[in-house]
Structure formats: C-alpha cells, structure tokens
Amino acid sequence: MRDEKNHISTYRSLVTVLVILLALTTISVLITGIHLGPVTVAVALLIASVKVAIVITQFMHLKFENLFLKLAVSGVFTLFVLVIVITFIDYFFR
Amino acid sequence: MTVHPTHTEHIDSETGKLGMWIFLFTELFLFGGLFLVYAIFRAKYSPEFHHAAEELNAFIGTINTVFLLVSSMTVAGALTAMQKGDRRMTLLLLTVTIMLAGLFMVNKYFEWSHKFEYGIFPGSPVLKNMPHGELLFFGLYYMMTGLHALHVLVGMVLLSINVVKVKAGTVNSERFLMLENSALYWHLVDLIWIFLFPLLYLIT
Numbered sequence: 313m314r315d316e317k318n319h320i321s322t323y324r325s326l327v328t329v330l331v332i333l334l335a336l337t338t339i340s341v342l343i344t345g346i347h348l349g350p351v352t353v354a355v356a357l358l359i360a361s362v363k364v365a366i367v368i369t370q371f372m373h374l375k376f377e378n379l380f381l382k383l384a385v386s387g388v389f390t391l392f393v394l395v396i397v398i399t400f401i402d403y404f405f406r
Numbered sequence: 407m408t409v410h411p412t413h414t415e416h417i418d419s420e421t422g423k424l425g426m427w428i429f430l431f432t433e434l435f436l437f438g439g440l441f442l443v444y445a446i447f448r449a450k451y452s453p454e455f456h457h458a459a460e461e462l463n464a465f466i467g468t469i470n471t472v473f474l475l476v477s478s479m480t481v482a483g484a485l486t487a488m489q490k491g492d493r494r495m496t497l498l499l500l501t502v503t504i505m506l507a508g509l510f511m512v513n514k515y516f517e518w519s520h521k522f523e524y525g526i527f528p529g530s531p532v533l534k535n536m537p538h539g540e541l542l543f544f545g546l547y548y549m550m551t552g553l554h555a556l557h558v559l560v561g562m563v564l565l566s567i568n569v570v571k572v573k574a575g576t577v578n579s580e581r582f583l584m585l586e587n588s589a590l591y592w593h594l595v596d597l598i599w600i601f602l603f604p605l606l607y608l609i610t
C-alpha cells in the first residue's frame with residue numbers, strides 16, 4: 313500500500329506553476345528577440361534550465377519524493393552537465 | 407477485510423516509480439547526445455547555423471511550447487484528480503492532455519510540410535546543395551524534432567491506454583502507478599521540448 317503521508321499536489325499549485333512557466337517562456341521569447349550574441353544564448357539556456365527545474369520539482373513531484381530519488385536525479389543531471397563541459401573543454405583545447 | 411494468504415497482491419509503487427525514473431535517465435542521455443552534437447557543430451559552423459535557424463518559424467515553436475506546458479499541467483492535474491478519487495475529472499484532464507498533444511502534432515505537420523514545399527527534407531537535392539553547416543543544422547533539426555515527435559505519439563498512446571484503464575477501473579484512487587508513470591513520461595516529453603525550443607527556434 314502507499315505511504316500515508318503521500319503528498320497530493322493541489323490544482324491551485326499546478327496552475328500557479330503553469331503561469332510561472334508561461335511567464336518564463338514569454339521572457340525567453342522577448343529576450344532572444346533582442347540580438348545580444350553569446351549573452352542571448354546564455355540567458356535562453358539559463359531560463360530553460362530554470363523551467364526544467366520547476367517541471368521536475370513540481371509537476372514531476374520530485375520535491376516530495378524520497379532522498380534517494382532526489383540524489384539520483386541530481387546525480388544524473390550533474391553527470392550530464394559534466395559530459396557537456398568536458399566535451400567542450402576537449403573541443404576548444406585540442 | 408479478510409486477507410487470503412495465497413492471494414495477496416504486492417504492489418510496490420515506490421520501486422515502480424524508481425524504475426520509470428531510471429528509464430527517463432536513459433531518455434535524457436539519448437537526447438543529451440543529440441544536444442551535444444548540436445552544440446559542437448553550432449560552435450564549429452556558427453554563421454551557417456545562424457542562417458539556417460532563421461528559416462524556422464518561431465511563432466509555431468512558441469505555440470507548441472504553450473501546448474506542451476499546458477498539457478503537462480493537465481496531466482499532473484489528472485493524477486491529482488485520481489488521487490482524490492475524482493474519476494470524471496481524471497478522464498476530462500487526460501482527454502484534454504491527449505487533445506493538446508494532437509494539436510502539437512498538427513502544428514508539427516504544418517511546420518514540416520511547409521519546409522517540404524521548399525524542398526527542405528532529408529535527402530532532398532536542395533539540402534544537398536546547401537553549405538555543409540546548413541545541411542548539418544537541418545539534419546539535426548529533423549532528427550531531434552522527429553525523435554521528439556515520436557515521443558509525443560508514444561505519450562498519446564500511453565495516455566489513451568490510461569483513459570481506457572481509468573474507465574475500466576483498473577487504474578483507480580488506490581492503484582494509479584501506471585497513470586503516475588505515464589504522467590512522468592509526458593513531463594519528460596515537455597522537458598525535452600523546453601530545451602529544443604530555444605536551441606532550434608529562438609537562438610539564431
């Protein structure tokens with residue numbers, strides 16, 4: 313059977329999360345409209361990362377899962393970032 | 407309630423959910439590999455990527471982003487409704503999610519057929535005569551959005567199976583692991599799009 317303290321997201325919190333995600337999308341679209349070169353890329357990727365973090369913690373409910381799953385997800389994302397960083401180091405300094 | 411020792415059913419939803427997450431990790435690296443290839447070629451062929459990306463319709467991309475974000479909320483809402491035992495609301499929200507996924511695919515159809523009209527499709531003569539960087543951009547564009555669209559279709563099938571199971575009562579307020587895992591899968595489809603959208607459509 314399921315845990316008694318199992319958390320159920322409220323409709324209200326889900327709508328709030330959606331509004332935040334849509335606001336971030338709008339900001340992303342507006343900012344990339346102004347061509348600022350590399351800054352644009354950085355800002356767009358930063359906003360995308362924030363959105364992904366919100367979806368994972370809220371919609372995918374990770375905020376209310378056990379510590380093991382939290383560590384596993386953080387670990388996998390850290391590994392993913394490391395793969396990207398190390399590949400780019402290799403690419404730029406070879 | 408009497409418990410029949412020979413007939414006890416063991417449901418371990420924590421493990422079932424962990425298994426789903428591990429599968430999602432492999433999905434992350436599947437798309438992650440493509441993101442990496444895209445990033446390296448983008449650094450190598452900056453002007454060509456810039457020129458080719460301007461061909462993409464940022465408006466369609468934005469609309470599709472909104473569809474996926476809203477559908478992510480509705481599928482999370484469907485899970486909330488199921489946990490509260492509200493079957494009617496669950497079915498309504500699942501149907502809305504599937505419809506939004508359908509709208510995403512309709513948009514994708516128009517987006518791609520518009521490109522096909524200009525002769526931009528994998529293996530086309532127009533594409534072969536393009537500079538190498540632009541060829542790479544469109545190759546990656548079709549590969550990444552195509553693989554993502556395939557995931558949208560799989561998600562639609564999964565969610566439809568959930569509709570049937572909720573109607574049949576095999577997914578209910580006591581047993582909803584399948585709905586929970588399908589929702590996780592659908593959120594992953596949304597997550598991948600969150601990165602694809604700025605990379606392909608916005609940053610030109």
